[in-house]
Amino acid sequence: MTIDCLIVSANQVVTPYPVYPLGVAHLLGAMAETSHRVTHFDILAGGGLDGLRELLTKNRFDLIGVSIRNIDTVDSSVSDGCLVEIKETIQLIRSLSSAKIALGGPGFSIMPEDLMNAFGADYGVVGAGEILLPWLADQIGMGKPPAEWLFVSKPDEAVWVKPVFSEQVAPYYLEHGGMLNVQTKRGCPYRCTYCTYPQIEGSTIYYRDPEEVADEVDRLTRMHGARYIFFTDGVFNDAKGHFRLVAEALLRRGNKTPWCAFFRPQGLEQEDFDLLKDSGMSAMELGTDAGCDKTLAAMDKGFVFDDVLRIDKMASDAQMPCAHFVMFGGPDEDRQTLNEGLANMDKLEKSMVFAFAGIRILPGTKLHAQAIADGVISADQLLLEPTYYFSPKLKGIDLDKEITEAFDGRMNRVYPCSHMTKQLAMLHDMGHIGPLWDSLVRSRLK
Numbered sequence: 001m002t003i004d005c006l007i008v009s010a011n012q013v014v015t016p017y018p019v020y021p022l023g024v025a026h027l028l029g030a031m032a033e034t035s036h037r038v039t040h041f042d043i044l045a046g047g048g049l050d051g052l053r054e055l056l057t058k059n060r061f062d063l064i065g066v067s068i069r070n071i072d073t074v075d076s077s078v079s080d081g082c083l084v085e086i087k088e089t090i091q092l093i094r095s096l097s098s099a100k101i102a103l104g105g106p107g108f109s110i111m112p113e114d115l116m117n118a119f120g121a122d123y124g125v126v127g128a129g130e131i132l133l134p135w136l137a138d139q140i141g142m143g144k145p146p147a148e149w150l151f152v153s154k155p156d157e158a159v160w161v162k163p164v165f166s167e168q169v170a171p172y173y174l175e176h177g178g179m180l181n182v183q184t185k186r187g188c189p190y191r192c193t194y195c196t197y198p199q200i201e202g203s204t205i206y207y208r209d210p211e212e213v214a215d216e217v218d219r220l221t222r223m224h225g226a227r228y229i230f231f232t233d234g235v236f237n238d239a240k241g242h243f244r245l246v247a248e249a250l251l252r253r254g255n256k257t258p259w260c261a262f263f264r265p266q267g268l269e270q271e272d273f274d275l276l277k278d279s280g281m282s283a284m285e286l287g288t289d290a291g292c293d294k295t296l297a298a299m300d301k302g303f304v305f306d307d308v309l310r311i312d313k314m315a316s317d318a319q320m321p322c323a324h325f326v327m328f329g330g331p332d333e334d335r336q337t338l339n340e341g342l343a344n345m346d347k348l349e350k351s352m353v354f355a356f357a358g359i360r361i362l363p364g365t366k367l368h369a370q371a372i373a374d375g376v377i378s379a380d381q382l383l384l385e386p387t388y389y390f391s392p393k394l395k396g397i398d399l400d401k402e403i404t405e406a407f408d409g410r411m412n413r414v415y416p417c418s419h420m421t422k423q424l425a426m427l428h429d430m431g432h433i434g435p436l437w438d439s440l441v442r443s444r445l446k
Contacts, residue, residue, distance in 0.1 A: 291341020
């Protein structure tokens with residue numbers, strides 16, 4: 001029996017800029033292959049809770065999925081949680097609809113049981129939902145709603161579907177930066193101590209056909225008016241070299257839409273920059289993460305700072321704007337590593353550096369276990385509210401002051417990152433597109 005489904009994008013975080021809910025686009029693509037009717041409502045694009053209230057008042061749904069992208073900003077300088085807004089969304093749905101409620105999304109998948117207890121939903125889906133959500137809709141349609149309340153999608157069961165971008169939702173994101181998103185692979189084989197990507201997507205990489213990726217970039221440009229693409233892979237430059245195949249596919253299509261992605265500062269050669277640039281790459285963001293070899297090793301990054309400098313120089317030589325994201329105060333950070341790390345930032349002369357103080361502690365990560373061992377948190381502490389790891393070896397050191405003074409007066413150094421939010425929003429409102437930090441770097445490269 002066909003049922004009416006609603007998928008709600010609950011995210012209200014716009015730091016550093018609004019990001020289209022790509023996971024929901026994949027869910028809509030999966031649901032399009034079923035007999036069920038599905039509607040997408042986005043809190044940011046649809047007028048907030050007032051818009052959702054109007055939709056629920058005028059329509060009846062049998063199953064409502066709530067996609068949770070963020071549980072907080074993971075930035076200690078603005079340690080705002082998102083739980084209150086998400087709870088208000090779910091309470092509104094409960095008050096106006098008798099539909100079964102299923103929670104999902106990357107934020108939910110990080111700590112599903114705690115969030116199920118906090119919000120009181122009927123079901124939860126951990127990981128990719130392209131198989132489980134249609135199955136859940138089928139079960140409800142047959143009058144056989146499952147007795148279980150939590151379902152886990154196995155990474156090896158992941159399927160690639162053609163994402164469906166909502167014509168009602170996409171314009172909001174295009175008006176706030178001109179960007180839409182594309183994913184070329186899932187899974188992450190790296191073991192960074194703080195990261196949840198392997199938990200959510202698995203540690204094995206599942207690749208998408210490069211020609212399908214190029215098709216999607218072309219489609220988003222022609223049909224939706226995307227002026228910039230961001231590839232959302234956890235790491236774009238995989239060791240197998242699939243990223244090169246994607247670039248070659250874009251090149252064959254004559255792609256002219258500029259794009260950016262998140263890179264690991266390792267495994268790139270000068271010819272890669274030539275290929276990526278020819279395919280449309282306009283800027284690159286690097287997961288540098290720490291400032292020196294000791295703290296990189298403590299995060300289990302698998303590379304050293306010389307690797308960072310090598311990639312940074314190649315980017316500079318290729319006239320490619322480059323941004324490094326670095327966290328200070330992590331495991332093994334002390335006075336010596338802090339001084340060394342801040343000094344190493346000066347070597348990234350022509351690039352942008354975004355710095356963070358402390359690292360968000362998330363359950364199931366190595367950092368979580370270390371935080372307990374170091375006495376930063378207790379073993380039974382709930383982590384729904386933003387909780388950060390600061391190295392005990394920094395006791396007595398004002399980390400915020402140290403970073404602020406080191407970055408003071410430098411346009412290509414940003415700390416705290418929240419300070420850029422208003423400026424970015426203003427520039428996007430003026431019609432500028434893309435991540436925008438790249439404009440500052442281009443002037444330095446010239």
